[in-house]
Each structure stands twice: as C-alpha cells, then as structure tokens.
Amino acid sequence: MSSASLAVAAALLYFAASGIQLLHLRQKRPSVSRSVVGAGIVALLCHAVVVWDTVFTHPGLSLGVYKVPALIFLIMNVACFTALVSRPLQNLLIALFPLSGLALLVASFSPDTGSTETAMSGGLYVHIGSSLLAYAVLTLAAAQAAIVAVQDYQLRHHRTRGIVSMLPPLQSMESALFELLWVGVIMLTLAIASGMVYMNDMFAQHLVHKTVLTIVAWFLFSTLLWGHYQLGWRSQTAVRFTLGGFALLMLAFFGSKMVLELVLQRG
Structure with a gap:
C-alpha cells in the first residue's frame, strides 16, 4: 500500500476513534474503550509508516513546514497513549486524533518546502x-x-x-x-x-x-x-x-x- 493510501486510512481511523471517544465522554464513561484503543493503535502504526516515508528520507531528514507536524503528532499520540496508563488524558484524544489525521494528509499530499538535513x-x-x-x-x-x-x-x-x-x-x-x-x-x-x-x-x-x-x-x-x-x-x-x-x-x-x-x- 502506498504512503498516500496509508495516510488516508490512518486519518479515517483517527476520525472514527475520536468520534467514539466523544460519544463515550457524553455517556460519562471514565476509561478508554477497546474500540478507541484498537483503532488508535492501527492508525498509529499507519501514521509511523507514513512519517518514515515522508520525513525520514534517505539520506537525512526532511523537516519542512508541511512534513514536521505529522512527526510531532506521532510523538504526541505515543506520549498520550503511554500516559493513559496512569493519567486521565483520554479526552485529549477527541481533538488530538482528528488533528493527527489532518497533519498526515497534509504531509502526504503537500510539496517539500524545506531542505533535507544530511550528514x-x-x-x-x-x-x-x-x-x-x-x-x-x-x-x-x-x-x-x-x-x-x-x-x-x-x-x-x-x-x-x-x-x-x-x-x-x-x-x-x-x-x-x-x-x-x-x-x-x-x-x-x-x-x-x-x-x-x-x-x-x-x-x-x-x-x-x-x-x-x-x-x-x-x-x-x-x-x-x-x-x-x-x-x-x-x-x-x-x-x-x-x-x-x-x-x-x-x-x-x-x-x-x-x-x-x-x-x-x-x-
């Protein structure tokens, strides 16, 4: 599957997981459901592949203004999932997931604007x-x-x-x-x-x-x-x-x- 297709799939999964978490918030469910975690993890894996393909070029790093937000949101998602083990950050996913999807789409379909850092x-x-x-x-x-x-x-x-x-x-x-x-x-x-x-x-x-x-x-x-x-x-x-x-x-x-x-x- 191409990087662009993975970006679209990840974005759709992020949007779906965000919607489910919003529904759970309205229903006053205190914890993150398996459906949110499952969709989020699959989206995160697709996200990582897209970032590797668009940011970690060979050789060097492509840290253009359209590319780097996807990398930052990947780090944010990993950090948020890690913190969810012990801290009540689940409602951040409602905004974090859709923004991650948008950042991925922008990174995949926008031109390179910055130079590639090498050596x-x-x-x-x-x-x-x-x-x-x-x-x-x-x-x-x-x-x-x-x-x-x-x-x-x-x-x-x-x-x-x-x-x-x-x-x-x-x-x-x-x-x-x-x-x-x-x-x-x-x-x-x-x-x-x-x-x-x-x-x-x-x-x-x-x-x-x-x-x-x-x-x-x-x-x-x-x-x-x-x-x-x-x-x-x-x-x-x-x-x-x-x-x-x-x-x-x-x-x-x-x-x-x-x-x-x-x-x-x-x-």
Whole structure:
C-alpha cells in the first residue's frame, strides 16, 4: 500500500476513534474503550509508516513546514497513549486524533518546502529529537491547560452539569498538567543546551528570533513550575503561563519555518 493510501486510512481511523471517544465522554464513561484503543493503535502504526516515508528520507531528514507536524503528532499520540496508563488524558484524544489525521494528509499530499538535513552529528540528532519531544509534550500540556481552564471556570460559576460532569476531578486534571509540564521543560532544557553545544551559531541572523522566543518560553514554563511548588500557583495562573509559553514556542518554531520556507523560500 502506498504512503498516500496509508495516510488516508490512518486519518479515517483517527476520525472514527475520536468520534467514539466523544460519544463515550457524553455517556460519562471514565476509561478508554477497546474500540478507541484498537483503532488508535492501527492508525498509529499507519501514521509511523507514513512519517518514515515522508520525513525520514534517505539520506537525512526532511523537516519542512508541511512534513514536521505529522512527526510531532506521532510523538504526541505515543506520549498520550503511554500516559493513559496512569493519567486521565483520554479526552485529549477527541481533538488530538482528528488533528493527527489532518497533519498526515497534509504531509502526504503537500510539496517539500524545506531542505533535507544530511550528514548530521549525533549531538545534532539529540538537539532535533529533544526539540520535537519538547514541542509534542508541551502541546499536550497546552491542550490539557485549555480543558482545565474550562473546567475551573465552570466550577467557579457553580455549573456542575455539561462538560464538568464528564471530566475527572479538577485536582487530577491539574496534576496531569504539571506532570506534562515537567517532562516538557526537561526536554526543552536538553534541546536548548544541546543546541548551544552542537549548533554552529544559535544566534545567527536567521535563528536569533527562534532562539530568543524559545528561551523566553522556557523561562515562562520554569517560572510556573517554581511558582506551583513554592507558592501554590494553580488553576487560572497555571493556564495563563502554559498557554503563553506554548504560544511563544509555536511562534518560535512554526512561525520561523513558515517565514523561511514559504515567504523567503529558504530551507
């Protein structure tokens, strides 16, 4: 089966699994059903094959703006499935799966816009890998923060029906959020440190805005973690810091890639 056909099959499976999970949410089922897990795993396997074919070219990596989201969503899906063993993140699948399907379709049917990275050192692979892991986990944290924001708002206004009644307790949701933030910040720290060591110049003209925005995002996330454990920050404060840091991180990564590849037409 061709890569394009696998992408379409994976997208359909993702859409179906998302619909089933949404139905279970409305029915207030606390756990993930076998049908969602089964469809998700098959879609994930197809997803991995498509990413291997479109991103891991021979030789090197094709990390164009249309290709890399499929890789990031693959990492996000693996991370989310892994965390589901012990954390209430199942409702993230409702949005995560359809977006994964769309990212796969875009990666499969869009042209290459970036250059292929070849002859990279092991340290540069560490930088790229930790960066992608950081983006993936912190994107999950941002999605979790959005749900926490809605849940906290509803509870503050004494609205206990609707979506609030379908979600795990707020404390559990916040605990999951901060665990994601911890993992994301550790990966982001490794990405920044490895970039400083193994890249020629992270403050070169075409990279300086990306580097500065990433460091500012790291400070926001780190400040939030410090404030949570030292000052008891939670709920809306955690949401604001998380979404603010996420916005800076996405602007640093995708904003710079879009300008370089689509506007300036440079890889």
